[in-house]
Amino acid sequence: MNTYEAGFAQAAERMALTSKIKEIIVQRLDMDIDPAFITDDQPIFGRGLGLDSIDALELLVAIEDEFGVTIFDDNMAVFGSVNKVADYIVSNTKAAS
Amino acid sequence: MMKSGDHMINVLNMSELTKSLAEHGVLRDESGYGVIATFQGAEHEYHTLRNHVGLIDLSASGLYLISGGDFVEFVSSLLTKDIEFLDIEKTVTSLMLDEDGQIIDMVSVYRLEQAILIETSAARRDQVGAWLAERKSDGVEIENWNASRTMIGFEGPYAWKLAQTIVPFDISSVPYQAFVEIELEDEQIVFIRSGFTGEYGYKIIVPHHQAMSTWSQLKEWEEEEGELEIKVEPVGLEALEIAMLEVRQPRAQVEGNGLTVYEAAVQWFVSYHKEEYVGYNALQQQLQQENKQHLVGFTAVNTLTLEIGNAVMLSSNKVGHIVQIVYSPTLEKKLGLALLDDACAVSGIELEGINEAGESVVLHTVSSPYVLPKSWSIKMI
Numbered sequence: 001m002n003t004y005e006a007g008f009a010q011a012a013e014r015m016a017l018t019s020k021i022k023e024i025i026v027q028r029l030d031m032d033i034d035p036a037f038i039t040d041d042q043p044i045f046g047r048g049l050g051l052d053s054i055d056a057l058e059l060l061v062a063i064e065d066e067f068g069v070t071i072f073d074d075n076m077a078v079f080g081s082v083n084k085v086a087d088y089i090v091s092n093t094k095a096a097s
Numbered sequence: 098m099m100k101s102g103d104h105m106i107n108v109l110n111m112s113e114l115t116k117s118l119a120e121h122g123v124l125r126d127e128s129g130y131g132v133i134a135t136f137q138g139a140e141h142e143y144h145t146l147r148n149h150v151g152l153i154d155l156s157a158s159g160l161y162l163i164s165g166g167d168f169v170e171f172v173s174s175l176l177t178k179d180i181e182f183l184d185i186e187k188t189v190t191s192l193m194l195d196e197d198g199q200i201i202d203m204v205s206v207y208r209l210e211q212a213i214l215i216e217t218s219a220a221r222r223d224q225v226g227a228w229l230a231e232r233k234s235d236g237v238e239i240e241n242w243n244a245s246r247t248m249i250g251f252e253g254p255y256a257w258k259l260a261q262t263i264v265p266f267d268i269s270s271v272p273y274q275a276f277v278e279i280e281l282e283d284e285q286i287v288f289i290r291s292g293f294t295g296e297y298g299y300k301i302i303v304p305h306h307q308a309m310s311t312w313s314q315l316k317e318w319e320e321e322e323g324e325l326e327i328k329v330e331p332v333g334l335e336a337l338e339i340a341m342l343e344v345r346q347p348r349a350q351v352e353g354n355g356l357t358v359y360e361a362a363v364q365w366f367v368s369y370h371k372e373e374y375v376g377y378n379a380l381q382q383q384l385q386q387e388n389k390q391h392l393v394g395f396t397a398v399n400t401l402t403l404e405i406g407n408a409v410m411l412s413s414n415k416v417g418h419i420v421q422i423v424y425s426p427t428l429e430k431k432l433g434l435a436l437l438d439d440a441c442a443v444s445g446i447e448l449e450g451i452n453e454a455g456e457s458v459v460l461h462t463v464s465s466p467y468v469l470p471k472s473w474s475i476k477m478i
Contacts, residue, residue, distance in 0.1 A: 004412040007446060014443040033369040040444065041345050041394065041465035042365040046273055047190060049365070077473060081345075083444045083464030090445070 017086050020066070025082075028062040029055055040086075044079045051079075069093060112156035114247050114308040122333055127219040130157040135333040142336035143426050146252055146294055147471060148325075150259050151332030152315055153250035155300060156308070159222030160242035161229055164212035167236035172213045175232060175375055176206065177358075179368035183208045188274050188291055192358065192366045193225060194376025198383050200353035201228055203366060205291065207276055214242070214287075218349045232375070247308035251315060252298040252340075254471040255327045259318050260299045264288060269477040282307060293337060295344035295470035297477075339423045342432060345394065345465035351421050351434065352392070357383045360436060362391045390417060393442045394467055395460040397431040403450050403458055409435045410449045410457075416441050419450060427468045435460070 022035035025044075029051065042048040045056070056079060060071050063085065069092045071078050078088045109124065109131030118133055125134040133154055136142060145151045163172050173180050178191035185208050193201045202221035207214040217225040222243075229239050251259055261268040264279060271277065276289040284307050292298015303311050320327045341348060352361035358380055367380070397403060409417040422433035441448070443462060450458040 004414055007411045007448075008440055010446050011441040011443045014445055018443070037364055037369055039362045039364055039391075041362060043466075047365075077469050080466045080469070081464060084466075087445070087464050 014086065017089065018082050021063075021082050021085050021089075024062050024066055025049070025059065028058055038082060040083045041081045043081060044085075045076075048081075063089065067093065112154075112243075112247055112308070113305060114156050114249075114312060115154055117309055118154055118312075118331065122331070125334060127157060127334075128221070128223065130219045130222065132157045132219055133331070133333045134335050136331045139333070139335035139339065140424075140426050142330065142332040143339050145328065145330045146296065146332055146336055146340050147427065147468075148254065149327050150251055150253035150256045150318075150329045151336070152312070152329055153252065153332050153337060154312075155248040155250045156243075157219035157222070158248055159215075159217035159219070159225055160246060160248065160302065161215045161217070161226060162209075162212050162240040162242050163215065163229070163237060164240070165237040167234060168211075168213055168238075171232070171234060171237045172206065172215070174373065175228070176204075177367040177371065177374060177376070177380070178206070179371045180206055180208065180213070185210050186276055188276055188289065190366055192363060193228065194358075194374070194380065195228075196375055196379065198357065198376045198379025200349065200356070200358065200361070200363075201225060202349045202353065203347055203363070207287075207289070216248070221349050221353070242302070245305060246302050247305055248300055248302045249308065249312060249315070250292065250298065250300045251329070252292045252294050252296045252332075254296055254475050255320070255322060256292075256297040256299055257477045258320055258322075258327065259315060259329060260288075260290075260297075262318060263301065281311070293346050294340035295346070295466060295468075296340075296472040297475075339425060339432075340468075342394075342421065342423055342434070343425055343427065343466065343468035344470060345467070354420075356392070356420075356436070359383050359386075359389055360391050389439050390436050391439060391442050392420065392434045393437050393444065394463050394465055395433055395435055395448070396425075396428060396463050396467070397433070397450065397458050397460050401456050401458050402452050402454070403431060403433070404453065407453070408451045409437060409460065410451060411441055411446075416448070425468065432463075432467055435462075437462075 018040050022038045026035045045051050067089050069089050111131040122133040122136040124131045176191040188207045202217050202225050205216040257268050271290045279288050287302040289300040316329050318329050347363050407419045408415050417435050417437035419435050425432040444464040446462050448460045450460050
């Protein structure tokens, strides 16, 4: 079980990652909203953020640029939510190190 | 909740369709409206939803048709989503707030040529009806479609094949969140592509007198897909609620049960730039508050009991409590939502639930969707 401080530190690290992903989505897709308005678990496509397959391709490139992690275009489940993108980045960064 | 009997059937407000189904299932009271909680057991029905086609009695959901000269302005003034430019034959989900910014309901809004149809949850149907009547202006007319129409849903990875038997055109031409008015057995019906579970989902709105024959007709459909014999079976609210939670589809009875928009993490049903609607000012105040909490999904493998209201701890410090918990047959774990302090309300950390007996249960916060719908890997042909 986490210690109190370690748990909060882990949560802070995760928040920093999801915040960065939200900023990338807003900047790269030129969205006119505050990144903080995007929730961690809302769908990125369809009725969530309303993004489409073209936006997905832009995001694939952006994530590779920013995190050095490749998402293949047949793995769209990664874009289930900001949290899913974060999980993918964390697991693939660990795998690479 | 109880096994359906004459007493329940007489006490609860139900459509003729629900009454006819009630003897085969267990009824639940949703604010005075009877809905079928289960037919053959939630787990069996869940597998139908995730692998076949689940047939859902949605007749308890409220349906209000808003028309008249000012119908767009009137409806828009009550919704957090911008609908001014919502295309005809398109639908959107929105929150309806009261003046204190509290969630009245999460509603589906359907844009017809000269009207807007609002679909409510069963539990908030009367509340929404009263709210519409209270706010109504002279240039607006409200028609209660529940007096003449019944809504039926069907969802599952092969629901599109069943849908194809209803529409006289290629089913893949109906985009997600769109609807059309078509004829079925010489009656005008509304055919909608929208659902709750992440699987292919459809709803139809038919005249009352057509409801039972349409239900039977849909239920009888079957088809073989390779070695799989696709079945259509009735699914109750319990299985639906599990599948909804697995894809983090909000429900008014959970996310709207005393939680703020921020706490419920349903800002995505709010148009960021819209300012003119009831509850806007209160919502802005909520969003600016500090020391907030919000909902996060978690799983628990422990067999010990966990219930709504149980405390959630981080290293012996209370950081929140459980607001929903179900068993996910796909995950083979308990799956729930906890309202946690913002500082630890993230996916990927380990917490501890404390049950009524004081026992500790390990919780892992997780990322949505918690289960990937099979439909995401099945293409309509």
